[in-house]
Amino acid sequence: METTVLFKIEKGCIQYQNKRLFQELDFTIRQGETWALTGDSGSGKTSLLKALAGHLPITGGKWEAAFFESLKKSGNIPKDPLFSWRNLVSFIDARHRFTNLSHTNTFYYQQRYNSCDAEDAPTVSEMLNQEGSQPAWFGWTVENVIAVCRLEKLLDKQVILLSNGETRRLLIGLALLKNPALLLLDNPTAGLDRLTRIGFEQLLARIIASGIHVVMSLSHHELPASITHIAQLKNGRIQTISTREQYRQVMEKKQTESSHKMLLDSWLKLGRFAEFDEIVEIQSGRVQYGNRIILDNINWKIAKGERWSISGHNGAGKSTLISLITGDNPQAYANNIKLFGRKRGSGESIWEIKKKIGFVSPELFQYFPQETTVAQAVESGLYDTIGLYRTPVMENESLILAVMNALGIGDYAMNRLQQVATSVQRLTLIARALVKYPPLLILDEPCQGLDPNQTEQIKHLIDELCRQTHISLIYVSHYADEIPASVNRQLVLENGKMVTFQDT
Template identity: 50%
Template sequence: MLHKILSIDKATVRYLNATLFNGLSFEIKKGENWALVGESGSGKSALLQTIAGRFNITGGNIRYHFWDEAASKANTGEVTTPHKMIALVEPRHHFRNLSNTTDFYYQQRYNSSDSEDALTVADHLNAAKHSGSTEAFWTVEKVSRLLRLDELLDKQIIKLSNGETKRLMIAASLLKNPVLLMLDNPLTGLDVKTREKFNNIIKQIAASGISIIMATSVHEIPAVITHVAVLNKGAIVHESKIEDFKPELFEGDKTDWIATDELNTLLNINKSTATYNLIVKMEQVHIQYGDKVVLDNINWQINPGERWALLGPNGSGKSTLLSLINGDNPQAYANQIILFDKKRGTGESIWDIKKKIGFVSPELHQYFPTDNSCLQVIESGYYDTLGLFRPGSKEKAEIALRWMKALEIEQYARTLLKNVPASAQRLCLLARALVKNPPLLIFDEPCQGMDDHQQMHFKNLVDTICRLSNVTLIYVTHYQHEIPNSVDKVLRLEKGKTVL
């Protein structure tokens, strides 16, 4: 009989004033690896956080059987808590600067002097190394090879792409040599090549004796998974062995409806009457940090009303290219770049640029303050600020709420951003990008973490917006099926260069 690693028995789990689970029961045995699936907000992340000890258990109990065994064998003081033997990889990182006193900020990666205050990948991994007295299986050398970090060891962590950051987070968690590794949507942000190799990565982790629990989509369950738990509205509604699991029974709602008349009305509120001959024109753009060339001889012209997909693997230069358009990268002034018919450096401010762009990206989500309500976050889109720092406007708040309804998130209007599911946070930032009706929309991996229905609804919404308006669109994704049907032009990057 397999030994239990962890068991939860009829637990009541609370966070702040909310009850997350009532009568929760769940157990993991040695040799088992679990996938948690379910719609957005069903409780997958909350279950991982519960196991990690982040929430209060006010009824029932949770027992870490691996801890009982380890504590009986350990010298006094060697093992302090069971949570030290668990690693959780969350959607957002918690990197600190060299002084360990100040959080990173959104534009820091593009400002060379400020980015020097960041650890390198090698520094971060060395700091995460297992500190126990026993010899560790997972070493810096092993995790660097497994997660393809060898070529990034000297790179500052603030300059990593979204996918590179995710690989580093997984590598750092392995260096704890945990008994239990928990992954919250680990494939988010990873390019096609890394996703294809993920099965082998997880297989090697499991082969080292680590048990795995991962929140994921029903469409992306690695071969090493032995069991599946389906969650719905804060309850485990189904458990089975992987060979008995029928994913088609648990796919999201495939029906969708777009309120076209309402969307058309929203798109004409405060609509700009300005017209442009060029949205973007880049000629021989070159971006370099030290000896590292990030963009090499990029030529790109975007005309009004065009819809582009910007594609390429992690680290290919996509985010840097977008930062030149969005006004976040000071190296734009040293290059031949025209935005909205004006050459960069001819008197326009960063705010003149941003007011014409609706922008969302994984990095914006990472660094966006979370202490505003979701409605306030969306209203801040009128001012291009990271949060609402002025008294709210009743008129603007009403329009923001209408955009929330269009994106099916109005139930979160008065809830703080930090207290809603990650997918709802991203949808709030998408509404923030749309609320001012800008002539250019830049959506960088907008569907990260969304369930099937949310992805379908957002894709249909974008296509409807493109049909009803002359908006220009740049869309970035690692998933071909996410690209809206309205997109008909492609720019592909690889190692900082355009490729056919």
């Protein structure tokens, strides 16, 4: 017996700004199916999700959101003529769209560390109650969302202060409050620690059990148990469609070794890394907002050429610890910190500090201006600005192109960030961190949004960089297999305190 069709595209075309992303597209979602979209970065996963959400037009061929007609006949949705199928679809993008309390401005990068400005952000409770006015035909009320998404302890917290994992839980909760028939998730497990990923699997099972159908983009090695079907994409086409069992058998036979040829040497010849015997020293480090202690009694020292990993659960204090080093947290100046052999607050400017640090983080990705070109974004690393606010300098061109080529993004130099795949944006910010030859490189979840081959490429580049130079490294990841082999020291945080401090 034929299973009920919920959404169907036949010979469809998806395009954006006169660029054809998909053509001759056939894709069908049926009752009881949960889909994962996999494929190399730039293969079209996000574009397909946006088309299913109604954010990109589907032209040519034919398509239908059959689930909407079914719900209309049942009488379970409003009879308002302005209520369309799009009202029954929730899409969670890789970038959040939070605004301040007056809804006049989006957030800026350092805002989460400035207590006065952070107060201009709504709390988790305020956002949930604002969204929770939708009819709960799938049973998702504010109370249910708070319990299932484990938001109880976050209700009074400003959204700008949430960790990466906490933000994702909130975004899923907000999406569920729309009680959508179709929930679309773009790489939802990126940046989540091991326990939170387990929690996501449990949450996903609850969502599906409530009657909501789910389509998500994922890395091929991260398929939750609830996934029933997988579509592999390549160059704007669905290459294969398989059940979970068929996909597992194929992947067991597939070779996954990467053969990327790095162009690192040509970039290294164009400049040199400054060297300092002492890189970072923090004594009795502490960060506190009101009664809430974020970091407590941190004692940590990094010498020249040491390569450290920082790990810990979402909200453990990793990003806050890094913000003390980069100077983005105002409380850095209330702590006893030495950088590059000089005590912080002894007369150096924030720009003198940043000049010696190359930095990448998921938060930086969130707030980087999308109208900037890829080359301009890389060049901004020479001036430590989030975006390029001066005329590009011709003398920098060969240096910028060399570091971009080392990361495999040289062909995208003139494209705007909003026009390229998420993976290219991520690689652009890594190039931005490297372009000034920093003696300290801080990579916070650098492989988020990258496919397995690109992740191997980044690991290889970092290992080669560490082999040829005395660069010091801080590397943050929730995935042990993403950490380069050159990382040989480990710091583990738990609830703001150091619990492990060892060689690996």
